[in-house]
Amino acid sequence: MRSILRFLLILLAIVFLSAFHIGLAFLLPFPWSKINIILTVLIVLMFWWDSGFIIWLSFFSHLIIELYTTAPFGILLTSGTLSILLSFWLYKYLFTNRSWYAAGALGLLTIFIYRAIYIMAILSLKFFGLTQILPWQNIMQTLSWELLFSVPAIALLFFIVSRFSRRLNTSLDHSALFKV
Amino acid sequence: MRKKFFTLLAISIVLAITILTHYLGWLKPVESFFRYIVNPGSKAMYALSVKINNTEEEFTTSEDLLEAYKKIKDEWLKNKINEVELETLRQDNENLRQELNFIKTKNYDSIGIEVIGKNIDPTESTLIINRGSKDGVREGSPVVVGNGILVGKIAKVEEKISVVRLLDDNQSKVAATVINYEKSVGLIEGGYGISVQMNFIPQSESIGVGDIVVTSGLEEKMPRGLLVGAVQAVEKEAHQPFQKAVIKPFAKFDKVTIASVLINVE
Numbered sequence: 001m002r003s004i005l006r007f008l009l010i011l012l013a014i015v016f017l018s019a020f021h022i023g024l025a026f027l028l029p030f031p032w033s034k035i036n037i038i039l040t041v042l043i044v045l046m047f048w049w050d051s052g053f054i055i056w057l058s059f060f061s062h063l064i065i066e067l068y069t070t071a072p073f074g075i076l077l078t079s080g081t082l083s084i085l086l087s088f089w090l091y092k093y094l095f096t097n098r099s100w101y102a103a104g105a106l107g108l109l110t111i112f113i114y115r116a117i118y119i120m121a122i123l124s125l126k127f128f129g130l131t132q133i134l135p136w137q138n139i140m141q142t143l144s145w146e147l148l149f150s151v152p153a154i155a156l157l158f159f160i161v162s163r164f165s166r167r168l169n170t171s172l173d174h175s176a177l178f179k180v
Numbered sequence: 181m182r183k184k185f186f187t188l189l190a191i192s193i194v195l196a197i198t199i200l201t202h203y204l205g206w207l208k209p210v211e212s213f214f215r216y217i218v219n220p221g222s223k224a225m226y227a228l229s230v231k232i233n234n235t236e237e238e239f240t241t242s243e244d245l246l247e248a249y250k251k252i253k254d255e256w257l258k259n260k261i262n263e264v265e266l267e268t269l270r271q272d273n274e275n276l277r278q279e280l281n282f283i284k285t286k287n288y289d290s291i292g293i294e295v296i297g298k299n300i301d302p303t304e305s306t307l308i309i310n311r312g313s314k315d316g317v318r319e320g321s322p323v324v325v326g327n328g329i330l331v332g333k334i335a336k337v338e339e340k341i342s343v344v345r346l347l348d349d350n351q352s353k354v355a356a357t358v359i360n361y362e363k364s365v366g367l368i369e370g371g372y373g374i375s376v377q378m379n380f381i382p383q384s385e386s387i388g389v390g391d392i393v394v395t396s397g398l399e400e401k402m403p404r405g406l407l408v409g410a411v412q413a414v415e416k417e418a419h420q421p422f423q424k425a426v427i428k429p430f431a432k433f434d435k436v437t438i439a440s441v442l443i444n445v446e
Contacts (some may be wrong), residue, residue, distance in 0.1 A: 019221045026229035064214045070335045070343045074199035115410040138350050145366040
């Protein structure tokens with residue numbers, strides 16, 4: 001029963017995350033609509049859960065997003081999933097400091113990796129003749145706006161969550177060492 | 181390091197299987213299930229976004245209002261002086277509207293559609309509509325609003341929904357004609373912000389600001405005479421075989437909520 005409930009909660013979280021990403025893309029005016037909500041939330045969750053399960057969350061969220069784009073199926077799914085996987089390894093072995101600036105730096109790298117894989121995927125499809133156009137100008141503009149707005153959003157979200165969460169609050173960890 | 185390699189390999193295999201099952205059509209039940217859950221929320225949020233972003237008549241300062249008033253007053257004076265010319269233009273406009281009122285007078289079938297969302301990937305300019313292959317929508321079909329104003333073309337079709345590529349999308353290309361003396365033909369391309377550009381217009385042909393641009397009917401599934409926009413500026417370079425025109429589309433892409441898809445266009 002508990003595992004069924006857990007499964008349903010996770011499914012709900014995936015749908016909510018994707019719907020939130022879709023909704024904010026509609027509601028927010030340009031350039032705020034360029035914030036990558038999924039990556040923003042996933043990176044903060046990565047620090048929170050400290051678990052590789054985040055990669056599967058990314059997989060299913062981007063699978064839903066794929067249903068609403070005209071890009072060939074698989075591009076967003078591949079770039080979203082692999083970027084979170086690489087980001088998780090960076091989190092485990094490089095960004096071990098739990099702070100808002102570490103979250104921001106990890107977010108910056110994640111978005112770069114995400115768009116790099118996106119470009120490589122489109123280039124591969126172009127090489128095999130499955131797509132004709134690579135909208136370089138659009139991708140570069142999008143990357144610039146995404147970085148400009150998503151990275152501060154990640155840092156801010158981490159900062160806010162860390163104020164209310166014991167897991168992310170490093171000051172509590174330090175104080176615990178000196179408890180008698 | 182070995183563990184990481186196997187993890188990467190496993191995830192890549194899962195991705196490859198997912199993509200393969202999508203193209204084989206086996207993933208349709210899962211996709212339909214997710215769409216069924218997400219679509220109502222998407223539709224509600226899109227409708228809300230159109231409402232919120234409708235700031236056409238709002239002024240943030242009294243200076244803006246005064247400027248707008250002065251501008252309108254100047255325009256009114258010009259219109260008064262050119263009343264005779266305006267009457268001629270009105271008659272031409274009426275003739276053009278009758279000519280272009282093809283949904284009622286020509287034998288094109290159309291499907292009424294509702295917009296339930298817009299592009300998620302920021303590199304696209306697309307709309308999601310609530311009709312799909314089950315309703316007769318086909319890839320490449322034109323999408324119009326009002327009395328023949330072209331909004332875009334169907335880019336992707338699923339069973340119950342479709343994706344419309346708007347004219348200002350960077351991958352959008354539509355064959356068009358300028359309503360001028362030479363009936364100049366060219367290609368309307370998007371990807372230039374809120375305007376679109378008409379390229380490959382022969383250098384020798386004369387195009388003026390304000391000239392109306394319509395579809396030329398030279399491509400499959402796109403009838404002749406769909407309104408595209410008006411020429412806003414002309415760019416000519418010496419020793420080039422073609423000139424370009426910046427076109428202001430008649431359609432307001434961020435305010436489309438209801439439209440029609442033309443089907444069975446010959």
